[in-house]
Amino acid sequence: MALGTSERREAEVCVVGAGFAGLAAAKRLADAGHQVVVLEARDRVGGRTWNRTLDDGTVLSVGGTWLGVGQDRIFALCRELGCETYPQYERGQHIIRLDGTNHRYTGMIPRINPLAVVSLGLAFKRLGWMAQTLPLDAPWQAKNAKHLDARTLGAWISSRCNIPTATARQMAGAVMTTLFCSDPAEVSLLGALVLARGGGGFEYYADARNTETHLVEGGVPEVAARMAARLGDAVHLSTPVRQISQSASHVEIVSDRIVVRARHVIVATPPPLAGRIVYEPQLPAMHAHLLRRMTAGSIIRGITVYDEPFWRADGLSGMSAAPGSPISVSIDQTPRAGTPGILSSYAFGPQALAMAKLAPDERRDIWLRALAERFGPKALSPAGYLETDWTAEPWSLGGMIGVFAPGVLTISGHTLRQPVGRISWAGTERATAMHGLIEGAVRSGEQAADAVLAALPEPAAATA
């Protein structure tokens, strides 16, 4: 790194990462009159929310897109920044595809084998009860934490004692693969329960009527763009941070272009990326352990654009689930005006990895055929087709929910939100509530900023 040529900046607080966590932290600090500098590795803000543009000018939100029930902070930001929200299209019937047959249903529960439905419902309830026994902010302190953390979500789901019917086991596996963007065998049972504990149960996450109720005019990334605009030239793009050195009096953040000297730094990147920064002195062993073991799940999102949302005329909502299919879920993402018709569909976990291996033509072919099985042959001929492999994005490395491998939380989970001297942490993976969602990112960023604010002297303007 050619440090000699780097620009030097001073700030009270440096924020690393301009996703929603970093922007929310920086905004709160700036609103309180403090001087911040934000360093972002990408050439854009918004993190794992992203507007991409097709050749014909259609703008597509390819990352975090929906807002949902109880997500108060992100709705408040939308209002404050003048970003309009509008409800998700939810008329029509959803499809669940099982063993080659489409079943239409409305509400949350498909009309399949009633035993499977009951058995799945009971499994979710049992997991919910297990989650409720965990201390909200410190699940690793639960009496049975070691036991739960030595088990995988996959082993729990695949047990006939826990879920008696095969269809329900398959469905539970598909739901959990979707939530964690990982094979449930990769996920600690305790780690899985953390999500349920902080987010109103797995039902909250698994039901689009909770998490996907509204879209933002112009896309969620527009909210991030307006937050960044308020911060003005405090935000530096294409500026990956390589090293953070702290002393008793200050912290120095070394990026490829700028060296910032500050009183505090908030690292608001996905944990695996935070783990690649060089810390001087080294992070305490427990912090390093957590950062080296937290992973980001695998997720590819495919967006298909049609002249109109043809599925609506067929009485369908566009929402579909197909356990076992490489493209396990889809959802309608048509803009408020009603055209073009836009479907968002996804490959998760091992299926995303398997799809990533294919040649682009082959992948597109499989993708469109999977949609056509559910929505008919019109799905085969989109006017626009755009894939985003979040796992291949070097500044994301994958999905949005913190994946805790077995054993990790009970060893080093207590460092998840624990500052190290002048270094604090933010990001949706570290959020107690609404973990893995944009809302979790915002809350986590604001919480980190509040803690730093409490440690900072009053800004000059306020004391004058």
Add this chain to the structure above:
Amino acid sequence: MALGTSERREAEVCVVGAGFAGLAAAKRLADAGHQVVVLEARDRVGGRTWNRTLDDGTVLSVGGTWLGVGQDRIFALCRELGCETYPQYERGQHIIRLDGTNHRYTGMIPRINPLAVVSLGLAFKRLGWMAQTLPLDAPWQAKNAKHLDARTLGAWISSRCNIPTATARQMAGAVMTTLFCSDPAEVSLLGALVLARGGGGFEYYADARNTETHLVEGGVPEVAARMAARLGDAVHLSTPVRQISQSASHVEIVSDRIVVRARHVIVATPPPLAGRIVYEPQLPAMHAHLLRRMTAGSIIRGITVYDEPFWRADGLSGMSAAPGSPISVSIDQTPRAGTPGILSSYAFGPQALAMAKLAPDERRDIWLRALAERFGPKALSPAGYLETDWTAEPWSLGGMIGVFAPGVLTISGHTLRQPVGRISWAGTERATAMHGLIEGAVRSGEQAADAVLAALPEPAAATA
């Protein structure tokens, strides 16, 4: 990175990492008449073998130190390079400390509660049988691989069905924590069996009479130093590799100081470090998945030097095990001459992390008191004391055995030894046999070199 100022080199093969895997690969290629360049991040060769020197000039081997039964390749290298080996001191009685009491024993099996001994023996046998059913080179293809990979070694050990007596469960946990430098809850049951499958069972690893039979005059690092000396100025130290770009015709390796253009590259670093290199084009998703999820366990080695090996006079071998103690094992490392007396002792996994958190004085105090409980008060006053925290070493990040978290092997384990175009992989974590040992590193490096040799044209000298 100031690429403009970098030196440029051409080679047939570039080797990344000058540990035993990288050196063995480079040596084999050079011996066959090919031009190699070796890039090493550290300011020394030898990787996770390392000679450190005390103020009084005493040289201590603080990483891989012992050779053992069946480790043919490393013994052959010692002979070839003129490094003498000598047998490990194994007279006297070993100590196992349980519930505050020292029990002396000889051989492998301590004379504790016979039920515990039988129950532990049976558990190892059962694990061995399970391992024997796995395909040697592709354990992830076993019929029950998914089942085994969704379970943790920790859950298996802690089950009363598998190990009926509490003492045996505690001992099994301690043995496995030692082997994997990790809480067994972090380790996939399938991943654990891989070690047993390729290495003659857990008994091979758990019994010092297999793995710790000989030392090398001057320390094992001397072998690495002589291999490097043969390679001459082909070895570049303090040269961390940041990026590897390949095209149809060649591969370019960008380090902080040198850019190498080669036909092939062998990446012979610990897998977590291989995962931090930027690959252009990106690694296939499955390879990236494996590299991002393989971790290095936690290990601190403490070496205490005394005027003489006083424990020998007490009829002790210096070997001790104390499940539950932060310093769970010790072994005699006295040089052939018989003075000074050197004990090597270790903290592993969560205990290593907990020890790393302490202030140096406090850690030393706990360390010495743990030794004194086993060897008497003389242990409290060493003439020399040296800690090596391998987890804090930025170019190791931890221990030597590949730790596979649950779910990982059955998803991406097949990429462990799979080249990506012109990129091959080596390292003890990738070895089929003698995995996690110096021998595994050598064999893996030689195997990778042989595969590259098969793809290279004959060297000019040989065809002339």
